[in-house]
Amino acid sequence: MDNRYSFKELQHIEALRLAPRGMAKELLADGAFCPGGRLPVNLSGGALAEGVPFEVHGLARLSYAVGVMRGEIKAEVDKAETAVVHSWRGVPTTTSVAAVLRI
């Protein structure tokens, strides 16, 4: 998901209902979103690590998820049957796109 600002990752986790509202920070501290965690988030590093070539960024999230699900990208996940991919248009917009992928 889009994490071009670190707090946005937590916000987006909650908005995608992957964590109860207000709980993302605790789950993060418990390692839930880390490699091998209960719900690995942004194993690629996302925007914070990869950079943000604007429109490319969202599609790169999708292709990374596909790579993990097909086993083409080695990632620490227990299961890779369902993924949710999210992108945000960035400041100053409130525009989002989400896709659910399933094998």
Add this chain to the structure above:
Amino acid sequence: MTIRNLNFKHRVAVVGAGLTLFRSRLLETPQELAWLAAKQALDEAGLTLKDIDCVVIGSAPDAFDGVHMKGEYLAEGAGGVHKPTIRVFVGGATGVFVPIAAWWHVASGLCKRVLAVAEEKMSHAAKPHTQYVFRYIWDPIVEKPLNPNLIWIFAMEMHRYMHKCGVKKEDIALVSVKNKRNACGHPSAQLCMPNITVDDVLKSEVLVWPVQLLDISPTSDGAAAVVLASEEEARRITDTPVWIKGIGWTLDTTHWTNRDLAYPEYVRRAAEMAYRMAGIDNPRKQIDVAEPYDPFDYKELHHMEGLGLAKKCEAPILTREGVTQRDGDLPINPSGGLLGVGNPISAAGLMKVAEIFWQVRGEAGERQVKKPVYTGLAQAWGDLMQAGTVIVMGI
């Protein structure tokens, strides 16, 4: 339904259209303009924003309105907030691309009722002139050092067309005269000139020879909107839906040195796609009225030929013979076109689609063509002058 490589689930109809005034320096904000047109289209369809599943917005370069991410900005005025909303953009060709994108939203089965809005406010952004927006559209290595501007490029194209087809300036000026006179029947028109003559065009200021001031459409602000619906919904909404029979779009190369300047290949290919879908094999006989893109007078002729409404080099002859007048055998731009109604880029293209909608419904008032209209066509052109978009509509 499958027509060669085109697959779709639902037939799609236009059920309402709306238009603001086309003027320079309108006081409304771009968002307000978008809403004025959208509200009118919804009212005409007897719908409210609550009935709309998806929204498609069209707007040409951000720089025209002076707002970056204009799609997101316009979502507020176009009724797109909290709905699946998308902005499409192919420069000048956007106006006809908006209903094309809205068509695939419905034809795919994804949405049942779609609001399509196009807006442009060109008078208040780029200073000293909107032409400055185009300074950075050129290839930075090959073209930019020549410092071209748009009129410069069009002058070359017009010259080439005149040379290859042996067309005189007088013949081309007839298009401007026809459209600026036609515009007098249009309540949105910016340049109604009931008494304009060929002589006026030929005596107007030379910009880049052979392009003169009255060969060109004005700088305008405005918005247009249409509502599209699936067959089932359309029949529920109205007794007189106007069906989208064919759509087509294509891109040619952006290198104008590699294009045929005398013949618009980008239009021919887009038209072929739309005709194939609409089952049209003789456009000259099967199209009753057309709104080809006319930002310059010679472009109407150019595009008529690309659309197969005239043979190569024949459009000036048809124009001289009066065939393209509103009461002629093949009325072209009965709305007044961009030359007469005005040219708020994307809104101008959608204005043409609205005109065909009203012509097919017999609701064009003073502008209604004399012959019965079963099938009409609208076309736009733009991007880096190599994008073509075509829509065929009918009963």
